[in-house]
Amino acid sequence: MTHKQKPVIGISSGDINGIGIELIIKAFSDQRLLDICTPVVFASNKVVNFYRKTVHESNFSFYHTKELDKINPKQVTIFNCWDEEVNITPGTLNETGGRYAVSSLQAAVGALKEKKIEGLVTAPIHKANVQCERFSYTGHTPFLRDSFQARDVVMMLCADNMRVALVTEHVPISEVARHITSEAILSKLAIINSSLQKDFGISKPRIAVLGLNPHAGDEGLVGNEEQTIIGPAIRQAKNNGILAFGPYSADAFFARGQYSKFDAVLAMYHDQGLIPFKSLAQGEGVNYTAGLDIVRTSPDHGVAFDIAGKDQADAGSFLQAVYSCADIISQRKEYSEQRQNPMRKVAPDVVSRLEDEKIEE
Known part of the structure; x- marks a missing residue:
């Protein structure tokens, strides 16, 4: 896959007192992930640097910018959603963690609407902690439904x-x-x-x-x-x-x-x-x-406050979320091409079975 073909995938920070940033650092320490996507992390380089010091074995480097037109396809890009100093307290449930989680998510959704990114991987939020005037939902799913006006x-x-x-x-x-x-x-x-x-x-x-x-x-x-x-x-x-x-x-x-x-x-x-x-x-x-019209994935776990900042988070589910996001973007393009050109030769579908296959009810 060439750099031109790689999807640009946005990544929200989640609760900045949870394990989200640690997962991002661990996942993208593997440079091979840059072969399948161009990642843009919606956070702050100051927050990322704070957690980079807590992850002892990482090969994580990044480029940071305030302009989405200046994304580097060969590096992780941190899109700075805020400039101010933030008091980071890993493992603590407080208003700060929720406020910046919402800021990150809303910036990523804005980039999706402007087609600056092609998909979104969301790091975990604490549902009670994000409740505010800007966010009155029980989670990412209903928020994204309304953001993209899905029925x-x-x-x-x-x-x-x-x-x-x-x-x-x-x-x-x-x-x-x-x-x-x-x-x-x-x-x-x-x-x-x-x-x-x-x-x-x-x-x-x-x-x-x-x-x-x-x-x-x-x-x-x-x-x-x-x-x-x-x-x-x-x-x-x-x-x-x-x-x-x-x-x-x-x-x-x-x-x-x-x-x-x-x-x-x-x-x-x-x-x-x-x-x-x-x-x-x-x-x-x-x-x-x-x-949704856009592709959104996330790991299947929460903020894990009990291990936040302790270099104990397992990035397995987060990695799979990145892979899945890239795969679904690619699959959608292929599906669209097939619809536009029905005569195009389609590879055998290895997943579906013959229509007359018997399944016990």
Whole structure:
């Protein structure tokens, strides 16, 4: 891949008292990462230098600027979002960490809108700590949905060929059931189906849908959402040309490895999908926001205040987020070219199966 072909990927700092900057330093200490992308970190060279001193084995160098037109394709570029001295207190939950996390994220979103960068990798924020007039969201996903005026988006966790998506995200358990509607499920399934095609190159994706209740309701004995809402939504999705299956009992589905037969799994709520995903992904998972015009990924973990500033953070998930961002940008370009030139020879799709393959429901 030449420098001209490399995507320019923005990286937000996350909470500056968390592990975000440490992850960035560790990841980009491997110069080979510069062969697949041109990274632009939205932060401050002063903050980066503070954390560079805490990472003992790093080969991290950077160039800093206040002008996005002066990005260096052969180096990590720090785009200085602020000039003032900031009191950095690793591992501390305070207003400073949240304020500069929002400043970094908003600067990166501005660069995306101006097409100065092609994708975004977000370092972790503390959801309660970022609440302010400029940011009143429960996380990155709804903020990006509104920033790019998307009707709906899907939080999708990815690791190798395992993808777990959510109908509801950061919703209290006491409120989950009222958010489970046929309309919501159909919207998520349409986004997932489209994303698997254009972002992951899967021509005929198969999507499993989990039930809401234990044992997927046991035919109405343990709740009836499967019969009245989820099942009808799956049938309607099939009528819409989406290969959706279920509803499956969540415990048996993951315990028996059934997820490996599908290209994505739609879970009804956060922990139903993320507990098995994180257990199986073993630290290599990536959070992807499907349904946006832009590409956004992030590591699948939080700010980790308990180890911040101690040189103990594992950059594995963050690295995967960078790789995934670059891969999806490339895949989207390829998909767009194929759409514009349908006669162009397409490589065999190694991920999707024959349409008549039998999958047990």
